[in-house]
Amino acid sequence: MDRLLIGLIVLAAYIILGTAVAIASRKRLEAGEEGFYIAKGRLGSFLSAMTYAATTYSSFMVVGLVGFAYSTGVGALGFELVYLISTLGLLIIFSRRVWRRARERGWVSPGEMLADIYGSRMVAVVASIIFLVSLVPYASAQLKGIGEAVAGLAGGGDQYYTIGVLLGVAVMLVWSLVAGIWSVAATDALQGLWMLIAGTMLLLWLVAELRSSGLGVVEAFRVLEEAGLAGPGGFWSIHIFLAFTIPWMFFAVTNPQVVQRLFMPRDEGSLRNMVRWFGVFGLYYTVLVVLVGLLARAAYEAGVLGISVDPADPAQRDRVTPSLLYIASPLLASIVFTSIVAASISTVDSILLTLSSSISRDLGAGRRAGLAGLIVVAGVLAGVALARLQYIVLLSVLSSLMLLSLAPATIAGWLGRRGDPRLVAASMLVGPVIVAIATVTTGSVKAAFVSRPMGIPISIWILAVSTLLVLVAGRIRGS
Amino acid sequence: MRQAMVYAILLLLMYIPPYTMLKASSPLALLLYWTALGIAGLAYAWVETRGWGKSG
Numbered sequence: 001m002d003r004l005l006i007g008l009i010v011l012a013a014y015i016i017l018g019t020a021v022a023i024a025s026r027k028r029l030e031a032g033e034e035g036f037y038i039a040k041g042r043l044g045s046f047l048s049a050m051t052y053a054a055t056t057y058s059s060f061m062v063v064g065l066v067g068f069a070y071s072t073g074v075g076a077l078g079f080e081l082v083y084l085i086s087t088l089g090l091l092i093i094f095s096r097r098v099w100r101r102a103r104e105r106g107w108v109s110p111g112e113m114l115a116d117i118y119g120s121r122m123v124a125v126v127a128s129i130i131f132l133v134s135l136v137p138y139a140s141a142q143l144k145g146i147g148e149a150v151a152g153l154a155g156g157g158d159q160y161y162t163i164g165v166l167l168g169v170a171v172m173l174v175w176s177l178v179a180g181i182w183s184v185a186a187t188d189a190l191q192g193l194w195m196l197i198a199g200t201m202l203l204l205w206l207v208a209e210l211r212s213s214g215l216g217v218v219e220a221f222r223v224l225e226e227a228g229l230a231g232p233g234g235f236w237s238i239h240i241f242l243a244f245t246i247p248w249m250f251f252a253v254t255n256p257q258v259v260q261r262l263f264m265p266r267d268e269g270s271l272r273n274m275v276r277w278f279g280v281f282g283l284y285y286t287v288l289v290v291l292v293g294l295l296a297r298a299a300y301e302a303g304v305l306g307i308s309v310d311p312a313d314p315a316q317r318d319r320v321t322p323s324l325l326y327i328a329s330p331l332l333a334s335i336v337f338t339s340i341v342a343a344s345i346s347t348v349d350s351i352l353l354t355l356s357s358s359i360s361r362d363l364g365a366g367r368r369a370g371l372a373g374l375i376v377v378a379g380v381l382a383g384v385a386l387a388r389l390q391y392i393v394l395l396s397v398l399s400s401l402m403l404l405s406l407a408p409a410t411i412a413g414w415l416g417r418r419g420d421p422r423l424v425a426a427s428m429l430v431g432p433v434i435v436a437i438a439t440v441t442t443g444s445v446k447a448a449f450v451s452r453p454m455g456i457p458i459s460i461w462i463l464a465v466s467t468l469l470v471l472v473a474g475r476i477r478g479s
Numbered sequence: 480m481r482q483a484m485v486y487a488i489l490l491l492l493m494y495i496p497p498y499t500m501l502k503a504s505s506p507l508a509l510l511l512y513w514t515a516l517g518i519a520g521l522a523y524a525w526v527e528t529r530g531w532g533k534s535g
Binding site: 074077088089218221224225230232233249267268275276279286294 | 482486490494498506507510518528
């Protein structure tokens with residue numbers, strides 16, 4: 001009961017603090033959709049960097065990736081750092097030109113950007129529909145993370161899971177609607193800091209606990225090696241590594257909530273700091289989270305701390321962090337638990353706002369319909385989360401797979417290429433279509449994700465077919 | 480193009496050595512190896528963005 005009470009007090013403090021920050025940010029809100037969705041391009045360095053990082057790094061990190069590192073070993077670090085390095089590369093190459101063009105052309109939503117580049121509103125409509133369909137599982141996975149965290153804090157129970165999901169929906173709705181991107185970015189900054197501090201505390205506690213059990217960090221890694229976790233093998237065969245990493249490599253180009261963040265910095269200096277400090281945040285947080293998972297596994301192998309999550313059972317992966325919280329002190333558990341909620345909310349409210357801008361601008365529904373759409377989408381996310389579909393990692397990665405086919409059209413457009421808009425739109429649909437076919441033919445989402453038609457990973461197929469269509473579209477336009 | 484080349488090389492280094500010469504290495508060695516590549520990617524981004532916002 002003490003544990004639950006302290007957890008609720010810390011959670012309440014976080015919600016009150018976040019709501020106060022959101023309300024305080026209202027004074028910066030300017031009228032119009034540009035003000036509500038992209039702050040009229042006036043975000044400073046700190047908010048730009050923190051909202052980019054907090055939007056990108058979700059509860060997948062502290063729930064899913066900890067579990068992945070625990071179950072599959074250090075390959076989980078390679079998987080996540082491929083994402084970070086490719087994102088830094090894409091930001092270095094493209095972010096400045098996109099930022100400049102967004103100011104020149106007045107882009108508010110990513111679909112609007114594509115419509116402007118290819119001279120067709122149909123492109124924006126197709127992109128918006130793909131965003132909506134693809135991001136529902138990704139965002140629902142975040143709500144599922146909140147539900148699991150609340151249930152873990154309370155020692156299990158379906159009713160606590162439901163309460164967690166509903167609480168998450170309520171908070172993200174309020175923080176999105178109070179001042180649009182200003183309240184989202186300001187609360188993202190708070191949540192990002194909370195995630196860093198909580199993660200650091202969790203790692204330091206785990207190291208101290210292991211040491212008090214006679215297991216130093218170096219010895220812990222020796223235990224992992226003796227347990228057969230040497231090298232990237234085991235789960236992380238090369239084709240699994242490719243299947244997981246390729247969709248994430250293009251996250252910065254294909255996910256509208258992060259593309260839209262390129263429109264927001266107030267000047268190039270803010271954009272520069274956004275890229276730099278996002279990289280610092282990402283590297284630190286990734287290594288930290290993977291270390292937590294690996295050390296927890298070492299504790300399991302050494303038979304200390306009482307961790308009992310079976311690493312061989314994929315269904316238990318998401319239970320590693322809750323099991324750590326269960327043995328940690330109530331205060332630490334509450335702070336980390338709240339960081340899981342923060343990581344989820346900072347991702348989902350950004351997605352909601354971006355989808356709202358898509359409904360308003362790309363589908364031409366107007367601002368009121370955009371806001372109504374935000375509420376409807378939030379309800380759908382809650383419904384999917386309450387249905388407890390699959391486990392969190394596959395849900396998240398599947399979204400990236402469906403969005404992957406937006407990469408060729410987006411990159412070609414950023415490079416100044418043009419093309420027949422019908423074929424460009426068709427190229428964007430390749431991801432959802434191939435994922436749907438693979439799911440039907442293999443019989444499951446999980447099998448579809450790692451499927452290799454003719455020995456080639458499905459992600460490569462999506463990239464190849466969509467790239468081919470974009471190239472053909474350029475030829476038709478040019479002839 | 481130089482920037483694309485640098486990140487392409489970093490990405491190749493993320494994939495190829497761990498699945499060839501580092502295939503049997505310890506988890507700690509791989510953790511340090513991949514982290515070093517992450518630091519390299521971040522350091523390069525830091526250098527490449529030095530001029531942003533200082534002209535025009």
